[in-house]
Amino acid sequence: MSKFFAVIPAAGSGSRMGNSLPKQYLALAGRPMIYHAVHTLCVSPEIANVFVILSPEDREWLKYDWSEFSSKLVVFNCGGETRATSILNGLKAASEKSLIGNEDWVMVHDAARPCLSKELLKKLLDELSDDEVGGLLAVPLSDTLKRGGTNNRVQKTEPRKDLWQAQTPQMFRYKLLLDALCKPDSITMTDDASAVEALGLCPKLVLGDVSNIKITYPKDLVLAELILRAQNGESYDKQD
Ligand code: CTP
Ligand code: MG
Numbered sequence: 001m002s003k004f005f006a007v008i009p010a011a012g013s014g015s016r017m018g019n020s021l022p023k024q025y026l027a028l029a030g031r032p033m034i035y036h037a038v039h040t041l042c043v044s045p046e047i048a049n050v051f052v053i054l055s056p057e058d059r060e061w062l063k064y065d066w067s068e069f070s071s072k073l074v075v076f077n078c079g080g081e082t083r084a085t086s087i088l089n090g091l092k093a094a095s096e097k098s099l100i101g102n103e104d105w106v107m108v109h110d111a112a113r114p115c116l117s118k119e120l121l122k123k124l125l126d127e128l129s130d131d132e133v134g135g136l137l138a139v140p141l142s143d144t145l146k147r148g149g150t151n152n153r154v155q156k157t158e159p160r161k162d163l164w165q166a167q168t169p170q171m172f173r174y175k176l177l178l179d180a181l182c183k184p185d186s187i188t189m190t191d192d193a194s195a196v197e198a199l200g201l202c203p204k205l206v207l208g209d210v211s212n213i214k215i216t217y218p219k220d221l222v223l224a225e226l227i228l229r230a231q232n233g234e235s236y237d238k239q240d
Contacts, residue, residue: 003048003104004125005094006041006169010034010111011055011079011086016216023215024111025060029228032064033215036114036228042069044118046125047107049099053090055079074099083110084189088181091174102175105129108192109169112215115227116169120209124169127206134172135204136193137212138164166191167208176201 014023024034034052041050052075054061066073074097078089087108094100107124109116120137128135141160149155170192172180180186180195189195193203211227213220 002129002173003101004046004107004129005100005104005174006044006047006050006107006109007087007090007094008034008037008041008050008052008109008111009079009083009086009090011053011058012083012112014112017218019218022055022058022060026215026221028114028215028221029225029232032060033114033224034111035064037109037111037116038066038069038073040116040118040121041107041109042072044121044125046122048072049074049094051076051090051094051099052111053079053086082187084181084186084192084195087192088178088186091178091181095174095178100174102173104174105134105171106174106177107169107171108177110214113168113212114215115224115231116212117209117231120212121169124171124206128171128204131204133196133201133203134170134176135206136170136191137167137208138205139167139208139210140164164205166193167212167214170203172196172203 010024017023025032041047050073054075054077056077058077076090076093078093079086080089124137141163145158145160146154147156147158177192180199183198185198186195196203213224215221215224
């Protein structure tokens, strides 16, 4: 039986956030941002282990108490220059410790997406666990798309049919994801599905939710706080 594992890349600096503290540690609903993703994945009964990939220079993680997650949470200080390198290093580290096998499923989820709900996580798992390739949460584009040109003048209106916004988690079998991320071109890719697509495969799009936002700029924190408050019934204390 294949097992399910989660990988949380958290070795970025959050440069677009413009804060000297890496964004995964910024305060959000009374916790460091990364706590929310760690909690949602660790309380999932289907997931065997949650691997967090930190920068070797990380000075923040140990300032917090993670003991509530006991040995289900495994931390590797092996982050790399890019998101893809961090994940690749984390996959190799998990394998070296004999924690994961080739046919096991890996769900990669960004530390910067704190609003993933338990329901959405379960939906992804259910829809993909028999899939040949794997896939990702995504939402169809709803806005009209404009291509901008000089001085922000519209050059063209682009058709939005069949266009989706990729989210995480993205879920692939260990060996496939490892092979995909090992390719030199994958190093700069900003999601895992792109690397799998480059192997000629077609990951499945699983309908996600707009509430599963990624925190990139300071204003995103305000929205995330509201979403978490709504999900937790106004209480900031996460319930199992
Ligand atoms: N990430 C990582 N290793 C890197 C770069 C990014 O593990 N070398 C992680 C981030 O910590 C984040 C996720 O990948 O959880 C998505 O990346 P992004 O949102 O781009 O975060 P940052 O790279 O930290 O932000 P920025 O691009 O603004 O610098
Ligand atoms: Mg980045």
